[in-house]
Amino acid sequence: MPLIEERHFTEIxxxxxxxxxxxEGSKFANLMKNKHTVIVAGAGFGGLQAVKSxxxxxxxxxxxxxxxxxxxxxxxxxxxxxxxxSPADIAIPARSLTRNRKNVTVIMDEITGISKEKKEVMLSNxxxxxxxxxxxxxARTGYFGKNEWKQYTSGLKNLNDAxxxxxxxxxxxxxxxxxxxxxxxxxNYVIVGGGPTGVELAxxxxxxxxxxxxxDFRNIDTAKSKITLIEAGSDLLPTFDxxxxxxxxxxxxxxxxxxxxxxxxxxxxxxxLQLMTLEGEKVISANIIIWAxxxxxxxxxxxxxxxxxxxxxxxVNENCALExxxxxxxxxxxxxxxxxxxxxxxxxxxxxxQQGRYVARTIKREISxxxxxxxxxxxxxxxxxxxxKDAVADLRGYKMKGFLGWLAWLFVHLFYQVGFKNKxxxxxxxxxxxxxxxxxxxxxxDPMNEDKTESKKQHADN
Ligand SMILES: Cc1cc2nc3c(=O)[nH]c(=O)nc-3n(C[C@H](O)[C@H](O)[C@H](O)COP(=O)(O)OP(=O)(O)OC[C@H]3O[C@@H](n4cnc5c(N)ncnc54)[C@H](O)[C@@H]3O)c2cc1C
Numbered sequence: 001m002p003l004i005e006e007r008h009f010t011e012i013x014x015x016x017x018x019x020x021x022x023x024e025g026s027k028f029a030n031l032m033k034n035k036h037t038v039i040v041a042g043a044g045f046g047g048l049q050a051v052k053s054x055x056x057x058x059x060x061x062x063x064x065x066x067x068x069x070x071x072x073x074x075x076x077x078x079x080x081x082x083x084x085x086s087p088a089d090i091a092i093p094a095r096s097l098t099r100n101r102k103n104v105t106v107i108m109d110e111i112t113g114i115s116k117e118k119k120e121v122m123l124s125n126x127x128x129x130x131x132x133x134x135x136x137x138x139a140r141t142g143y144f145g146k147n148e149w150k151q152y153t154s155g156l157k158n159l160n161d162a163x164x165x166x167x168x169x170x171x172x173x174x175x176x177x178x179x180x181x182x183x184x185x186x187x188n189y190v191i192v193g194g195g196p197t198g199v200e201l202a203x204x205x206x207x208x209x210x211x212x213x214x215x216d217f218r219n220i221d222t223a224k225s226k227i228t229l230i231e232a233g234s235d236l237l238p239t240f241d242x243x244x245x246x247x248x249x250x251x252x253x254x255x256x257x258x259x260x261x262x263x264x265x266x267x268x269x270x271x272x273l274q275l276m277t278l279e280g281e282k283v284i285s286a287n288i289i290i291w292a293x294x295x296x297x298x299x300x301x302x303x304x305x306x307x308x309x310x311x312x313x314x315x316v317n318e319n320c321a322l323e324x325x326x327x328x329x330x331x332x333x334x335x336x337x338x339x340x341x342x343x344x345x346x347x348x349x350x351x352x353x354q355q356g357r358y359v360a361r362t363i364k365r366e367i368s369x370x371x372x373x374x375x376x377x378x379x380x381x382x383x384x385x386x387x388x389k390d391a392v393a394d395l396r397g398y399k400m401k402g403f404l405g406w407l408a409w410l411f412v413h414l415f416y417q418v419g420f421k422n423k424x425x426x427x428x429x430x431x432x433x434x435x436x437x438x439x440x441x442x443x444x445x446d447p448m449n450e451d452k453t454e455s456k457k458q459h460a461d462n
Contacts, residue, residue, distance in 0.1 A: 035059055035060065035061050036059070036060055036061065036131040036132065036363075036367055037060075037061045037062075037063065037129065037130050037131050037132075038054055038060055038061070038062050038063070038130065038131065038132045038133075038134065038363060039062075039063045039065065039121050039128060039130040039132070039133050039134070040054070040062060040063070040064045040065070040134045040136065041065050041066075041111050041121065041133065041134065041135050041136060041137055042065075042066055042135070042136035042137045042138060042332070042334075043064065043066035043068065043070065043071045043072075043094045044066075044071065044072065044074075044136060044137075044138045044332060044333075044352065045074075045136075045332060045349040045352035045353050045356065046134075046136035046138075046331040046332030046333075046352035046353065046355055046356040047064065047066070047071075047134065047136035047332075047356065048071050048097070048353075048356065048418070049352070049353045049354075049355075049356030049357045049360070050134050050136065050331070050356035050357070050359055050360045051064050051097075051098065051104065051360075052097075052357075052360075053356070053357050053360035053361065054360045054363065054364075055098060055101040055103060055104050057103075057364060058103050059367075060103060060363075060364075060367075061103055061105075062101075062103055062104045062105070063104075063105050063107060063128060063130070064094060064098065064104055064105070064106050064107070065106075065107045065108075065109060065111060065121070065123070066094060066107075066108060067108070067109065067110045067111075068108065068158075068159075069093050069094060069095070069108045070091040070092055070093050070094060071091065071092050071094055071097065071418055072090060072091045072158065072159060073090040073091070073416070073417055073418065073422075074157070074158075074349070075349065075413060076089075076090045076413065076417075076426075077090070077156055077157075077158075077159070077161070077162045078156065078162070078197060078200040078201045078204055079204065080159065080162035080163065080166060080441075081156060081161075081162040081163075081165035081166050081169070081201060081204075082165075082166070082169070082201065082204035082205055082207070082208050083166050083169070083170065083208060083212075083441050083442045084204065084429065084430075084433055084441070085426060085429055085441065086441045087159050087162075087163065088422075088425075089422055089425045089426050089429065090417070090422065090426070091159060092418050092419045092422060094106045094108075096419075097418070097419075107123070109123040109124055110123065110124050111123060111137065111300065112124060113300075113303065114133070114135075114300070114303070114304065114328075116304070116305075116322075116324075116325050116328060119131070119133070119327070121133065130327075131327065132327050132328075132329070132363050133327065133328045133329070134329045134331065134356075134359055134360075134363075135300075135314075135328065135329065135330045135331070135334055135335075136330075136331050136332045136334065136352065136356065137297075137298045137300060137334050138297075138298060138332060138333045138334060138352075139157070139295040139296060139297050139298065139311070139313075139333035139334065139347055140155075140157055140295065140296065140297075140298055140299075141155030141156075141157050141161075141291060141294070141295060141296075142294040142295045142296030142311065142312075143291070143294070144293075144294060146268075149268040149291065150291075152268050152269060152270050152271075152289055153192070153268060153289040153290065153291035154168065154288065154289070154290050154291065155290075155291050155292075156197055156201070156290065156291075156292055157295070165201075165288070165290060166441075167444055167445070167446075168288050169189070169205065169208070169288065170442055170444045171444060172186045172187060172189075172287055172288060173186075173187070173209075173213065173217065173220070173222055174444070176219075176220045176222075177217050177218070177219050177220050178219075180219045180220050183220045183221075183224070184224075184226075185285070185287060186287050187209070187220070187222065187224065187225035187226065187287070188225070188226045188285060188286050188287045188288075189205055189225065189226065189227050189228070189286060189287065189288045189289075189290070190228045190230065190273060190284065190286035190288070190289050190290070191205075191227070191228070191229050191230070191290045191292055192230045192265055192273075192289065192290070192291050192292060192293045193230070193231065193291065193292035193293030193294065194229055194230070194231025194233070194235075194236040194237065194238070194259070194261070195236075195237065195238070195239075195292065195293075196237065196382070196383075196384035197292040198229055198231070198236075198290075198292040198293070199229070199236055199237060199248055199252065199384050199385075199386060200384055200385050200386075201290060201292060202227055202229040202252055202257045203251075203252060203255060203257070203385060203386045203387040203390075204385075204387065205225070205227050206225075206227050206252070206255040206256055206257050206387065207255070207387050207388060209222045209223060209225040209227070210222070210223045210225075210255065210256060211388075212433075213442070223256075226258070227256065227257045227258065228257070228258045228259075228260060228284065228286070229252065229257055229258070229259050229260065230260045230263050230265065230273075230275065231259070231260070231261050231262075231263065232262070232263065232264045232265075232293075233261065233262070234261055234262055235249070235261065236248050236249050236252070236259065236261070237382070237384055237392065239346070239382055240382050240384075240392060240394045241394050241399055243399065244392040244394055244399055244401060247392060247401050248384070248386055248392055249261075251386045251387070251390055252386060255386070255387055260275070260277065262277065262278045263275050263276070263277045263282075264276045265293070266281070268289060271285055271286055271287060271289075272284065272285045272286065273286060273289065294311075295311070295333065295347060296311045296312045297311055297312040297313045297314070297333060297334045298334060299312075301313065301314050301330075301334060304322075306322060308336070309336040309344060311336070311347075313333070313334060313335055313336035313344075313347075314330045314334060314335055314336065315335075315336045315338070316329075316330050316331075316335045316336065316337055318374035318375060319359075319362055319372050319374060319375060320335060320337060320355050320358060320359050320362075320375050321359075321362075329359040329362070329363075331352060331355035331356055331358075331359055332347070332351065332352030332355060332356070333347040333352065335355070337351075337355070337375065337377075339377065345377055348382075349416070350378075350379075350380050351377060354375075354377060354378065355375060358375045379396065380395065380396065381393065381394050381395035381396050381398075382394045383395070383405070383408065383409045383412060384409075385406065385409050388406075388434055389402075389403050389406050389434070390402055390403070390405070390406055391405040391406040391408070391409040392405045393405045393408040393409060395408065410430070413426075414426065414427060
């Protein structure tokens, strides 16, 4: 008689299955099922594309982590800041994007560290293991080492920043209405940085104050607001074709924006900026200072013990991976990828999206034993709005400006918006506000918090 009968095999098999089911989700279960765990860090442009591409493969277990619960369409943040759109129009919860994919687990938590050797990602109170790691944690507002300027300025990098700017702008109008003798001091806005973000903010604040809210006030003329845009270089939109930069400058000036080129900020204090212009030093005052002059990679890049570029981005190889850890990919604003002509790719959404899709493909190729191919970037072009029905677009040699540029901008920004509901909401809001100069989102929440009380206190002190 055999030592183990056939029925024993069946029982043992059933027991193993039960045991595997119990520990479903653990690394061991994944290994037994030959599954690989991919951690995608960041729900921005890069992370989203990577997850969308990876989740189609049910043999992969994907863990998607972000400190927020949403993917954010940053190019339209300025429309939140200038009270055109609501936060929900440009953000979409990560969970809703992956709800039908059981192989994706979404975690809302802060990534506090990474152990390359142990292949672990540290969260606020737990540690997760990975086979592959995609780091797409983006950038934060950078002050060129002058971090003390942060306290006097508002950056524009996330929803909180945009809502803070919106709140401060709307409060400045209310305070001026209550005390018209201070209107000149209060309605005085300075934006530092003449790239797309600075241009779009300057244009939209001009539109808000000169057109949209002008009839809402009785004691002040909001059209008299002073809006200054400061740029260190000799042109606005320095990465665009020069003819478009010149057009942009003129278009903004027509809207009443004071454009200061060749002007470097030397010092910033509470309500003033010390500037170095071609004519010499100058001090200007401002009620609200918006910093749109630079970004730097998130601080975690410094802890990776890898080579960084000047913006603290991780220098990656031709596969968007770390040279000594090919299972770790770094993409988007966090990465410094050198192209064949020796230049690093810019921190724009199309780079992050293409890299996200590329690393997902590379992981799948590696798992199936195929050789990976180097990343190649397909440059699509640049665009920026100046105001209503006015934008510039530089699309692979095709230059558009004015209404045509604006139509191109509108199409692209709707096309890349995630989720049909958001696309529709934005389109309807734009049609409404562009046709009527209509209401927008001008509700001030928590009006009595420190911004206002401090401003009142300061006035009382004077
Ligand atoms: C105001 C503004 C306007 C812009 N306009 C344009 C434009 O018109 N065209 C264009 O191409 N690009 C534009 N950009 C740039 C573009 O948005 C970025 O290049 C793009 O978002 C980079 O994608 P990413 O995936 O690398 O990072 P992000 O999209 O920034 O995503 C990073 C994610 O990581 C999360 N995160 C960060 N740190 C942690 C942590 N420690 N733990 C957990 N989660 C974390 C963040 O919450 C975020 O969701 C603009 C950017 C800004 C700020």
